[in-house]
Amino acid sequence: MTVQVRLKVGLAAIAVGLAAACPSSALAAQSFDGTLRAVITDDLHHGRGSTDYRLESNGRSTPPLPTGVIEADDGARVTVTGTREQGHIVGDVRSRQAAARAAQGPRSLAVMLVAFEGDTRAPPWTPEQVRSRLFSDTSSTSAFFAEESYGKVSLVGRDDAGGDVFGWYTVPDVPDPCDQNSWTASAVAAAKADGRDLSAYDNVMFMIPREDCKWAGKGQLNGGTSWINGELTVRVTAHELGHNFGLHHANTLLCTAGGTAVTLSDTCEGYEYHDPWDAMGFYNPIRHNHGWNLERLGYLAPSNVRTVEASGTYQVRSALAESAEVTSLKIPRTRKADGEVVDHLSLELRESGGVFETFSSGHPATTGLTIRLTGVGAYPLSTHLLDTRPGTANYFFDATLPPGQTFSYGGTEIRLVAPPSGGRATVEVVIPLPRDTQAPAAPSGLKAQRSAGGVELTWTGSSDNRGVSGYEVYRDGAVLGRNAVASFRDASAGQGAHAYEVAALDEAGNISERSEPFVLPGVASPAPGATLSPDAPPVVVRDLSAPRVRLSSRRQGRRTVVSVSAADAGGIARLALKIDGRRRKVVRGPRLRYSWSLRGVRRGRHRLTAVAVDRSGNRGFRQSVFSLRR
Ligand SMILES: [Zn+2]
Ligand SMILES: [Zn+2]
Incomplete structure (x- = not known):
């Protein structure tokens, strides 16, 4: 059985490498085999997650172009079949083997406590505290899974029935400790030297205390490994194990x-x-x-x-x-x-x-x-x-x-x-009858063009037996949004190349096949002096940091003036202000002022929320509570 992973990727390096070995016409469909790696990073303080997908093939690791949330399992052997367009391969990624689901029963977990050479601070947790939080106390992470699984799943040790917590191990300092790939192998080696065989465990969790890293946790999607930073809570550890067990957000x-x-x-x-x-x-x-x-x-x-x-x-x-x-x-x-x-x-x-x-x-x-x-x-x-x-x-x-x-x-x-x-x-449910079961025809003629406001998409409308009610738009395999008419603005597109598609919907919820993809080239300019052959991939610049947002309010008689500003290295695309969940003002740019009339506003607490989106689609937000006392 094959599971289709709906991911459109640009496998630039592989495409170029293959072109040298096997010259063929630019639009012929080609297949590439590799292993998909999928790690989710959780920046819980900023409410932002990101999924890092890579295809490993012939010793090369190629990050796909920016992707949304997609279904893909870490470690899955996949085949990418597609056509070369503008230095990328655009096509479906198919898993050649259905991924094994996380087994039930007692799951063996090894927790690794890792410190960096030169960090002289006292360790924030003792192994006993970690054992109690993860394995043994009545509100532990193990108790959480046991309770929600009706006792089907729990976390256990292999050496110690109370739970295996190893370390602290000290690993050599690395330039970027926040990149777990740069030290995980050292930690595994330190455990091995200590007589611990981590490969025998269902799950391995590495814990580090690094206030300078922006993430609270990382977890392989349907894989065995997680990384926890700074927060020893059930909230973070059960969440990352949730990723290991195949859940997304x-x-x-x-x-x-x-x-x-x-x-x-x-x-x-x-x-x-x-x-x-x-x-x-x-x-x-x-x-x-x-x-x-x-x-x-x-x-x-x-x-x-x-x-x-x-x-x-x-x-x-x-x-x-x-x-x-x-x-x-x-x-x-x-x-x-x-x-x-x-x-x-x-x-x-x-x-x-x-x-x-x-x-x-x-x-x-x-x-x-x-x-x-x-x-x-x-x-x-x-x-x-x-x-x-x-x-x-x-x-x-x-x-x-x-x-x-x-x-x-x-x-x-x-x-x-x-x-x-x-x-x-x-619950009473009414479903309209007779149900229309005929889906609209696939849209055609999709085009995408960059503009000051983002990327403008247009296509030729579809037909349907009863009538088309709207369209769903996809970027790099993930849903971008819906619109009632045959056009869409993607305000959060990154600088890199993207593959767009569109499908048509009818009132009954039938969705058409997707259109042929339209591949929009990246816009980043090459480094000075670099020469690119026509086949070379565009230089992809990804801004991965969220905007910083400031929010303040000042009462002026019967009004309150709310000021919002946002800053980001890659520039702010838009800024929005909501009061009690209702959108009050949106601007394209880094600064927003809103004069809020307090006439008719009820006494008590009101929630002000500012959301900033940068040009790469990263989102930052800030909230404050405004108390109106009269
Ligand atoms: Zn997560
Ligand atoms: Zn229909």
């Missing part, structure tokens, strides 16, 4: 229609890590993974998951305790022409209990229905919590659908019939 989706906040539309922005009720978000206290992730982890029984294909009333129970009842309802949203479901609206109910699911009485997660957009395809592997009470001051902390209220999208209606009781609830 739990995000939120903020949508608007005609400038007004709505639950779901085709104009949405994702916020990475912002789902408060999943371990793949970044909130403390850590919560169990939600149903879609629990299913992916293999913790649910087949009877726990129900796909809703017809109108009716459905019972749902919280997944807190193991049962044979339905705990996860999935309503298909988008389908391909062959009927394959691309994404779902996933519904669940939470219940207070255990060590980690301690919700206060009347908490929105336990009194309403949680709705997420989930699925490989639209937002591959990652999930997006929807806000059914958009625009309220409580951001996503009250995102659930209250009893009696109806959520409608594309003709589908969802209603919680009565307040949940005893962790159970009844």
Whole structure:
């Protein structure tokens, strides 16, 4: 069985290397075999994650061009088949072997404590503290997985039943300790010299105390290795093990229609890590993974998951305790022409209990229905919590659908019939019939052009038996967004080359085949004096740092003047100000001033949020609370 990894890559070095060995026409499809490496880096303080993909082939390691979140497993043997265009290969990456899922049962974990030569500070943790946090205390990382997996998974040592924590080992100082690849081999060698065989473990976790590194953790996606920096918490360690077990991030989706906040539309922005009720978000206290992730982890029984294909009333129970009842309802949203479901609206109910699911009485997660957009395809592997009470001051902390209220999208209606009781609830679902099953034709004539505002995309509209409702746009294999008409502006494109595609949607959620890709060349200029042959790849300059954002407010009588500024080495593309979750002002540039009239504004606390996006799409944000006392 092959798993298609929908990644468009530019494998510049390999393309050039092969061209020398095997001259062929520039547009002939070619195949390249290699091993895919996928490591996710979590900068939890800035709320920014990034995934580093590399293809290792014939001793060469080639980073693909900037990619979004894609489904790919670390260590997978892949074949890239594509055509050479402008010095890159544009094509699909297929896994030649279905990746093995993380096995259940007691998983052996080795924790390595690593310090750098010349660092004279006292170690921040003792091995005993680490053992207790990871393996043995009642709220340990092992206890977390045991609780949410109904005892199917726990973390154990091989040498010591209480947990294997090795070190501190001192490794030679390196120019960039934040690059874990530069010292991990030294740490493994130090352990080996100490008689520890790390290859015998299911998972290995390296821990370093480096305040100068911007990340709190890194984890191989569906691999065995993680790296923790500076924070000895269940929040970070369970999150990185979650990546090892095959999970990506739990995000939120903020949508608007005609400038007004709505639950779901085709104009949405994702916020990475912002789902408060999943371990793949970044909130403390850590919560169990939600149903879609629990299913992916293999913790649910087949009877726990129900796909809703017809109108009716459905019972749902919280997944807190193991049962044979339905705990996860999935309503298909988008389908391909062959009927394959691309994404779902996933519904669940939470219940207070255990060590980690301690919700206060009347908490929105336990009194309403949680709705997420989930699925490989639209937002591959990652999930997006929807806000059914958009625009309220409580951001996503009250995102659930209250009893009696109806959520409608594309003709589908969802209603919680009565307040949940005893962790159970009844959900009424209306699905329009007869269902249209015919997908639109694939769009054609896609073109992309750089402009001052980003990259402008245009294409020829599609036809459909009932009518096209919109288009979905992809950059380098990942979804960029949707639009109702046959054009799109990509405001966050990087300087490098990109492969764009577009697909058409109809009202019923049928999605067409993707268009032929359009490859936009990179714009960075070569170093002075360098000469590039026509076949050489463009020089790819990636700005990887987030903008720094400052936010201040000053009361002036009946108004408050809010000032926001942002700075970034690569330049600021746009700056936005939100008050209580509602967008108030957006500018293209590094400075924003907003005069906020306090007339009619209620007394109490109001949340000001400034978001800056740099020209490479990195995002920085700053929040402050404004208290209005009159
Ligand atoms: Zn992460
Ligand atoms: Zn149709």
